[in-house]
Amino acid sequence: MSYVTVDDIHQSYDGRPILERVSLTVEKGAFVSIVGASGCGKSTFLRLLLAQERPTRGDIRIDGAPPAQEPGRERGVVFQKYSVFLHMTVCENLIAGESFGESRWGRFFGAKKRAARERALQTLERIGLAHMADAYPAALSGGMQQRLAIAQALTARPRVLLLDEPFGALDPGTRIAMHDFLLEMRQETGMTVFMVTHDLQEGFKLGDRVLVFDKPRWDPHEPEAYGATITYDLDARRDNVPTPAAPDASLEGTHP
Amino acid sequence: MLLLPFVAVLAIYAIASDIRLSENPRDKLLPAPTTILETAQRLVSEPDRRSGEILFWKDTAISLQRLAIGVGLAAALGLSFGLAIGLFPHIRATLAGFVAVLSMIPPLTLLPILFIAFGLGEISKIALIAIGVTPFLIRDMSQRVLEIPAEQIVKAQTLGASSLIIAIRVAIPQILPRLIQAVRLSLGPAWLFLIAAEAIASDAGVGYRIFLVRRFLAMDVILTYVVWITALAFIMDYTLKRLSEGLFPWAGKDGL
Ligand SMILES: Nc1ncnc2c1ncn2[C@@H]1O[C@H](COP(=O)(O)OP(=O)(O)OP(=O)(O)O)[C@@H](O)[C@H]1O
Numbered sequence: 001m002s003y004v005t006v007d008d009i010h011q012s013y014d015g016r017p018i019l020e021r022v023s024l025t026v027e028k029g030a031f032v033s034i035v036g037a038s039g040c041g042k043s044t045f046l047r048l049l050l051a052q053e054r055p056t057r058g059d060i061r062i063d064g065a066p067p068a069q070e071p072g073r074e075r076g077v078v079f080q081k082y083s084v085f086l087h088m089t090v091c092e093n094l095i096a097g098e099s100f101g102e103s104r105w106g107r108f109f110g111a112k113k114r115a116a117r118e119r120a121l122q123t124l125e126r127i128g129l130a131h132m133a134d135a136y137p138a139a140l141s142g143g144m145q146q147r148l149a150i151a152q153a154l155t156a157r158p159r160v161l162l163l164d165e166p167f168g169a170l171d172p173g174t175r176i177a178m179h180d181f182l183l184e185m186r187q188e189t190g191m192t193v194f195m196v197t198h199d200l201q202e203g204f205k206l207g208d209r210v211l212v213f214d215k216p217r218w219d220p221h222e223p224e225a226y227g228a229t230i231t232y233d234l235d236a237r238r239d240n241v242p243t244p245a246a247p248d249a250s251l252e253g254t255h256p
Numbered sequence: 257m258l259l260l261p262f263v264a265v266l267a268i269y270a271i272a273s274d275i276r277l278s279e280n281p282r283d284k285l286l287p288a289p290t291t292i293l294e295t296a297q298r299l300v301s302e303p304d305r306r307s308g309e310i311l312f313w314k315d316t317a318i319s320l321q322r323l324a325i326g327v328g329l330a331a332a333l334g335l336s337f338g339l340a341i342g343l344f345p346h347i348r349a350t351l352a353g354f355v356a357v358l359s360m361i362p363p364l365t366l367l368p369i370l371f372i373a374f375g376l377g378e379i380s381k382i383a384l385i386a387i388g389v390t391p392f393l394i395r396d397m398s399q400r401v402l403e404i405p406a407e408q409i410v411k412a413q414t415l416g417a418s419s420l421i422i423a424i425r426v427a428i429p430q431i432l433p434r435l436i437q438a439v440r441l442s443l444g445p446a447w448l449f450l451i452a453a454e455a456i457a458s459d460a461g462v463g464y465r466i467f468l469v470r471r472f473l474a475m476d477v478i479l480t481y482v483v484w485i486t487a488l489a490f491i492m493d494y495t496l497k498r499l500s501e502g503l504f505p506w507a508g509k510d511g512l
Pocket residue numbers: 013014018036037038039040041042043044045
């Protein structure tokens with residue numbers, strides 16, 4: 001049963017094709033990893049899924065609904081940077097996940113506020129940030145900030161969760177801990193997840209599917225003439241990780 | 257060490273004054289420091305013979321009132337137009353160029369027009385201050401709004417925030433510290449416009465007093481007012497700085 005349907009989308013900027021002929025169906029609850037060379041259009045694809053941009057051609061539907069016009073509550077997102085609100089405390093950040101969409105002024109008052117804080121504190125307890133509830137995100141480590149960002153996105157109960165290199169700025173140890181955290185969250189919510197990563201191993205470890213974006217056609221005289229598409233769609237549950245030659249198997253051989 | 261330059265300037269003044277007075281005891285240009293202190297004491301404590309009011313405090317109150325209303329108005333305009341220009345591309349396309357040209361008009365050239373339009377009363381003085389600093393504040397605020405990372409706006413949208421909620425819960429809180437900073441920078445010009453307007457047409461205010469007693473070469477009075485104005489400007493700047501640090505602990509110190 002297809003939950004997310006991407007139907008032949010094309011995206012170009014100023015006449016320069018970035019993505020072309022991208023089609024995809026994803027079932028509910030799947031975890032899709034997206035890898036590809038730098039600049040090939042992975043973030044662009046994620047922005048299209050998010051409805052932050054409209055494709056030049058084709059459309060994207062979630063659960064059969066008409067294509068969204070702008071980002072909304074059904075699509076949650078975690079970016080690599082600026083993923084939480086720096087002017088709100090940790091607790092307020094979590095509450096914003098509810099209050100931004102459920103109240104007229106983006107703020108709860110009275111009993112509702114107390115109840116929301118209670119729920120937020122329980123969540124913080126579970127994700128190990130209870131002791132930082134009233135601190136500002138600037139006081140958190142990178143890993144803690146991303147944990148908060150994921151929890152915040154999930155508080156709004158989206159249908160799909162979109163992650164753009166969420167762990168790209170973290171050290172390897174923290175990254176492993178974040179993998180466990182994400183898998184746990186996902187198991188609990190049954191969320192459909194798209195995650196862009198530069199780390200092939202990470203993509204295979206977390207994903208049910210790994211999509212590889214690349215340019216299928218290549219004109220040496222005009223490298224910009226064609227866009228990228230999905231060149232491989234690998235079943236990460238069956239295929240194994242291509243054994244990396246170096247300890248870190250990133251596609252371009254550089255760290256993000 | 258901080259006080260050293262101040263002490264040096266005072267010492268140089270005292271010596272210069274002493275030299276001039278020893279040549280001509282009736283010299284009015286550089287009154288002795290003791291004379292200034294006596295004058296200051298008289299100014300702050302002795303009521304005017306005609307009105308029974310202490311003019312020094314009356315001048316201070318009326319000038320501060322003009323300054324506060326003028327700058328307050330400018331801050332409100334700067335914040336609202338800055339937000340509108342920064343957040344909404346349509347408004348930006350319409351207004352940004354207009355504001356850029358407006359900000360090129362030397363405000364003092366408008367003073368005669370203001371006097372003709374609003375008469376010689378309070379309105380024209382307040383209007384000059386407001387007109388003088390508003391374009392700068394609008395431009396600075398819209399720039400700050402544009403600097404808010406797109407990720408933060410998208411994030412808010414994915415949590416369900418409307419434009420209104422994005423404005424009041426994300427954009428305004430993030431630029432308020434910048435507004436205070438910009439107001440601090442515009443206090444200098446604001447004082448300039450205040451004193452210019454008071455010097456030309458007024459019957460009270462620190463600028464009026466200085467230009468009035470200039471006719472009698474009352475250097476002791478002028479110097480007392482100059483020191484007092486400097487102190488007021490310093491206190492305002494310091495208060496705004498502390499206010500910003502207290503209200504927005506997440507913003508960090510700006511080092512100014
Ligand atoms: N708004 C835009 N306007 C014009 N060009 C854009 C825009 N956004 C992206 N591009 C271009 O599209 C191409 C793909 O960018 P994108 O950010 O999607 O790549 P990416 O695969 O996410 O790269 P990375 O791995 O470095 O994050 C780049 O060449 C980029 O310059």
